[in-house]
Every structure is written in structure tokens, then in C-alpha cells.
Amino acid sequence: MLGGGNLVTNLPRKQPHQSPHETVDGNENCGKCSSEIQECDHGLQCERCDTWYCISCLNLSEKEYTVLSVRAVFHWFCEECENKALHAVRNDQEIEERCSTYMKNINERNEMKLKSRQRLLLINSQLWSRRNRGRLLA
Ligand SMILES: [Zn+2]
Numbered sequence: 493m494l495g496g497g498n499l500v501t502n503l504p505r506k507q508p509h510q511s512p513h514e515t516v517d518g519n520e521n522c523g524k525c526s527s528e529i530q531e532c533d534h535g536l537q538c539e540r541c542d543t544w545y546c547i548s549c550l551n552l553s554e555k556e557y558t559v560l561s562v563r564a565v566f567h568w569f570c571e572e573c574e575n576k577a578l579h580a581v582r583n584d585q586e587i588e589e590r591c592s593t594y595m596k597n598i599n600e601r602n603e604m605k606l607k608s609r610q611r612l613l614l615i616n617s618q619l620w621s622r623r624n625r626g627r628l629l630a
């Protein structure tokens with residue numbers, strides 16, 4: 493007999509999804525002014541580097557903070573990470589542009605190759621028919 497019950501109890505329990513902006517785990521310090529951000533305080537946590545920032549350092553009013561925090565999907569990056577993200581995006585665009593130019597060149601070259609091959613096939617078939625005709629006449 494197999495102990496089927498074990499399979500159920502051994503399943504890993506999934507952690508309930510938590511928005512990183514809703515609560516502060518313990519005392520966090522603001523990444524800019526180093527002041528403690530407590531649960532009653534308002535702050536935003538960077539999604540990339542997990543650093544907390546108090547709203548006064550972010551030049552956000554309480555009203556703005558409330559509007560931001562009630563949004564269901566809210567992504568926030570600190571200034572440093574935002575700059576990095578922008579830089580990464582710029583790099584991606586550059587790479588994409590370079591790739592598309594490269595692909596265009598390859599396509600053009602392939603088309604030229606295809607055309608010259610078609611011309612060669614045409615010449616070959618003409619030669620063949622001429623030769624064949626000659627043989628028929630001989
Ligand atoms: Zn601060």
C-alpha cells in the first residue's frame with residue numbers, strides 16, 4: 493500500500509501574494525535620508541532594489557501617495573533604478589535597431605542570391621533545351 497496521504501501534506505504551501513507597498517516588514521530606513529519608515533508612515537519600496545523611501549524624500553504629498561497606493565497594479569522604481577531601467581531600454585532599442593538592419597541586409601543578400609540562382613536555372617534550362625534540340629536535329 494502507498495501512503496497517499498503523505499503526498500498531500502508534503503505539498504509546499506504557497507505564500508499569499510503580498511503587494512510590497514502595503515506593509516513595511518519591521519523597521520525600514522529611507523534610502524535617502526535614512527530616517528526610519530514605520531508602518532504608520534508613508535513610503536514606497538523600489539521594486540528593483542527593495543529600498544524604501546519616505547514620501548518627503550520623494551516629494552510626494554500624502555494625497556498623491558494615497559492615489560498611487562490604491563492602484564491595484566503599481567510599479568515603482570527609485571531614481572537610481574529608474575535611470576538604470578531607462579538606460580537598459582535605450583540599449584535594447586539600439587540592439588533591436590542594429591538587429592533589424594542586419595536582418596534587412598541578410599534578406600537583401602538572400603534575395604539577390606535567389607535571383608541569380610533563378611537566372612542560372614533559366615540559363616541552364618535554355619542550354620539544355622538547345623542542346624536537346626540539337627541532338628534531335630542531328
Ligand atoms: Zn527619506
Ligand SMILES: [Zn+2]
Nearest residue numbers: 538541570573
Ligand atoms: Zn531601486
